[in-house]
Amino acid sequence: xxxxxxxxxxxxxxxxxxxxxxxxxxxxxxxxxxxxxxxxxxxxxxxxxxxxxxxxxxxxxxxxxxxxxxxxxxxxxxxxxxxxxxxxxxxxxxxxxxxxxxxxxxxxxxxxxxxxxxxxxxxxxxxxxxxxxxxxxxxxxxxxxxxxxxxxxxxxxxxxxxxxxxxxxxxxxxxxxxxxxxxxxxxxxxxxxxxxxxxxx
Amino acid sequence: xxxxxxxxxxxxxxxxxxxxxxxxxxxxxxxxxxxxxxxxxxxxxxxxxxxxxxxxxxxxxxxxxxxxxxxxxxxxxxxxxxxxxxxxxxxxxxxxxxxxxxxxxxxxxxxxxxxxxxxxxxxxxxxxxxxxxxxxxxxxxxxxxxxxxxxxxxxxxxxxxxxxxxxxxxxxxxxxxxxxxxxxxxxxxxxxxxxxxxxxxxxxxxxxxxxxxxxxxxxxxxxxxxxxxxxxxxxxxxxxxxxxxxxxxxxxxxxxxxxxxxxxxxxxxxxxxxxxxxxxxxxxxxxxxxx
Numbered sequence: 090x091x092x093x094x095x096x097x098x099x100x101x102x103x104x105x106x107x108x109x110x111x112x113x114x115x116x117x118x119x120x121x122x123x124x125x126x127x128x129x130x131x132x133x134x135x136x137x138x139x140x141x142x143x144x145x146x147x148x149x150x151x152x153x154x155x156x157x158x159x160x161x162x163x164x165x166x167x168x169x170x171x172x173x174x175x176x177x178x179x180x181x182x183x184x185x186x187x188x189x190x191x192x193x194x195x196x197x198x199x200x201x202x203x204x205x206x207x208x209x210x211x212x213x214x215x216x217x218x219x220x221x222x223x224x225x226x227x228x229x230x231x232x233x234x235x236x237x238x239x240x241x242x243x244x245x246x247x248x249x250x251x252x253x254x255x256x257x258x259x260x261x262x263x264x265x266x267x268x269x270x271x272x273x274x275x276x277x278x279x280x281x282x283x284x285x286x287x288x289x290x
Numbered sequence: 291x292x293x294x295x296x297x298x299x300x301x302x303x304x305x306x307x308x309x310x311x312x313x314x315x316x317x318x319x320x321x322x323x324x325x326x327x328x329x330x331x332x333x334x335x336x337x338x339x340x341x342x343x344x345x346x347x348x349x350x351x352x353x354x355x356x357x358x359x360x361x362x363x364x365x366x367x368x369x370x371x372x373x374x375x376x377x378x379x380x381x382x383x384x385x386x387x388x389x390x391x392x393x394x395x396x397x398x399x400x401x402x403x404x405x406x407x408x409x410x411x412x413x414x415x416x417x418x419x420x421x422x423x424x425x426x427x428x429x430x431x432x433x434x435x436x437x438x439x440x441x442x443x444x445x446x447x448x449x450x451x452x453x454x455x456x457x458x459x460x461x462x463x464x465x466x467x468x469x470x471x472x473x474x475x476x477x478x479x480x481x482x483x484x485x486x487x488x489x490x491x492x493x494x495x496x497x498x499x500x501x502x503x504x505x506x507x508x509x510x511x512x513x514x515x516x517x518x519x520x521x522x523x524x525x526x527x528x529x530x531x532x533x534x535x536x537x538x539x540x541x542x543x544x545x546x547x548x549x550x551x552x553x554x555x556x557x558x559x560x561x562x563x564x565x566x567x568x569x570x571x572x573x574x575x576x577x578x579x580x581x
Contacts, residue, residue, distance in 0.1 A: 112537060113530035124533075132537035139541065144556070144561045 091269040093145045100273035105138035107280045115287045119172050126168035133161045134280055146269050149253070152196070155208065158253050159192045162215035162246055165283075169222050169239070173232070184214065208254050216250065219243025223286060235289020242282030249275045294533040294571040307374050308357055308385065314349045316570060318535075321444035323573035324463055327525045328452030331348050337403075343449065344399040345444050348411050351393025352418045358385040359423050367485035400447070407451035414443025428490070431497045438471035439464075445573075459524035466517035470569050476503050477562035481555065511565050515539040518572050531579055535572065542568050546574040 108131040116127040137157070140148055148154070163185045170181040188211040195204035220243035226232040227240075252268050255261055261268065325341050326333065357364065357375055365376035374380040380388075393415055401408030418440035426433035442464030449460030479486050479493035480503060486493045494503040522535050545564050549557040 109534055112534045128533045128537065131538065132533075134543045136544075139564065139567060140560075143560050143567070155294065226515060 091146055091266055093141070097273040098142050100277045101138040101142050104273070104277040104280045105135045105142075107277070108132070108138065109286050111280075111284050111287065115284060116168075119168065123168040123172040126164045126171065130161050130165035130168065131280075131283075133157060133164070134276065137161075138276060141273070146272075149256070149269075155196050155254050156189075156193045158250050159189060159208070159211060160210060162243075162250055163189055163218060165223075165243075165246070166218040167277060169219060173222060173226060179239040182217075188214070201202040205255070205260065209251075212247065212250050216243060216247030220247060233289050236286055238282045238286030238289065240286070242279045242286060245275055245279035245282060249279065304379055305388065308354045308380065308388070309350045310353050313348060314353065315443045316566070317441065318342055318345045319350050319570065319573050320463075321448035322468055323576040324445035324448030324450075324460060325452045326448075327459070327521075327576040327579070328449055330452035330454075333452065340399070340403055341448055342498075344396050344403065344411065345447070347396030347399065348415055349396075349444065351389050351391075351396050351413045354385055354389035355393060355419045356423045358382060358389055359419070360386075360427075363428075363489040363491060366489040367482065369482050369485055404451050406455070407447050410443055410447035410450050410456075414440050414447065417443065429492065431492045431494045433474055434475045434494070435468075437475060438468035441471045442467040455461075459521055462517050462521045462524060466514050466521060466572075467569070469510045469514035469517060470565055473507050473514070473562050473565045476507050477558055480558060500551065502519060504549060504558060507558060508550045508563065510520070510559060511542055511546045514565065515542045515568070518568075522572075522576070525579065527574060527579055530577050531575055534575065538568055538571055 111131045112128055116124050119127065167181060167185045170273075171178050174181075188207075191207045192204075192211055193208045198278070220240050223232065223236045223238075223240040223243070227234050227237045249272070252262055253272075256265060256268055321341055322338065322345075325338065355371060361375040364370035364373050364501070371377065375382055375385050397408060397412045397415065400411040417436055422433055422436040422440055426436055431441060437478055439553060445467055446460045446464040450456055453460065476494050479491075480495050480500060483493070485497055487496060494506060499505075519535060519539060524534065527535065545557070545561045549561045
């Protein structure tokens with residue numbers, strides 16, 4: 090297991106501080122459910138950063154990591170849909186709840202192919218929404234151009250979430266060492282992209 | 291002049307390990323948070339600096355006096371043998387004089403600022419050195435309660451100075467620290483179990499076993515979180531800060547429950563580290579709110 094360096098810790102701390110800032114100041118004015126969905130998303134980022142600093146990369150071996158790493162894109166995409174795409178609110182809320190339960194269930198009770206497929210579907214839908222919705226809204230003039238940064242964050246989270254999840258499933262896309270080497274920077278960049286994107290919205 | 295400076299700096303370097311700078315820093319920060327959370331009208335940088343200065347002296351003074359009294363058991367425990375007094379770096383008499391002088395300066399400074407503030411600062415020092423270290427530490431594992439109460443005094447003092455009286459918010463803030471202290475002391479008493487055994491110090495793990503101690507650590511962490519939330523309500527946090535508080539407290543509960551369900555030294559030490567970060571984070575948050 091890769092040992093966490095001082096730079097890794099600094100990057101994770103910065104990501105945590107940005108997430109904390111976003112929770113306190115960055116999501117005011119959104120509908121109530123969106124605010125709590127964003128709080129859950131950035132709270133997950135903040136706690137992930139702190140727990141990685143405290144326990145090191147070994148914590149990624151915890152079986153809960155797959156479930157938690159699903160919570161982040163699901164809650165963030167739910168907040169965006171609820172705020173910017175009212176027609177799909179209820180349908181997407183159902184998808185989020187069912188998707189989360191499905192990932193958790195298959196992770197613990199049906200590991201293997203079913204778990205991988207469920208995870209890929211849920212992550213892909215949530216990740217694509219975070220990636221595409223802000224870009225679509227910016228292009229249509231429904232949101233300021235800077236909102237595309239949220240989409241960039243979405244792309245990063247999609248990459249990070251899938252890498253981590255497939256690693257946890259025992260089917261890594263790239264080597265474990267490589268994933269661990271880029272993870273702190275990836276977390277910081279994605280958090281920074283969200284903070285900037287929401288600020289410019 | 292240069293020789294004098296060199297001599298002083300050499301002496302200061304010898305004394306530095308006596309100050310337990312991390313622990314002192316955290317306790318002083320709680321005092322500042324207690325003071326600043328009152329939003330008192332006479333808050334200015336001079337008073338804030340004076341709170342930091344007087345508390346720093348009082349906490350360092352009591353820490354040195356504790357080390358002076360505990361020099362015999364420090365010499366028996368691997369973790370503490372390198373401390374300045376058991377290692378012979380600083381003589382016991384020198385440490386005693388230093389501890390008494392710094393303590394007296396801290397309490398006198400606090401009393402000169404406000405009598406109530408000074409009394410609470412003195413109470414913290416008295417509980418820590420006399421009740422906890424000298425009277426109870428070698429007799430009962432329950433001494434940590436008094437260690438906890440002593441640890442809660444800086445935040446209570448700061449709040450009392452800002453509000454002009456002892457208020458429920460100050461007491462709740464102090465209770466949050468009181469409940470945090472066992473996670474600190476008990477985690478160390480499990481990690482260095484053999485050390486404490488060889489020194490003959492009664493600890494929770496030696497009296498009640500590791501499983502019960504882990505349960506007490508988890509419960510006291512949860513209670514610390516609950517007290518923090520109650521204090522936050524009393525201070526009047528805005529919604530944004532409440533959300534952050536909920537997230538951080540959620541993390542604390544998660545680790546506490548996890549250490550109960552899958553007990554291990556690693557889980558316990560992680561909970562201890564998180565509880566310390568939690569305390570630091572919430573105290574900073576209480577300070578930021580008043581800006």
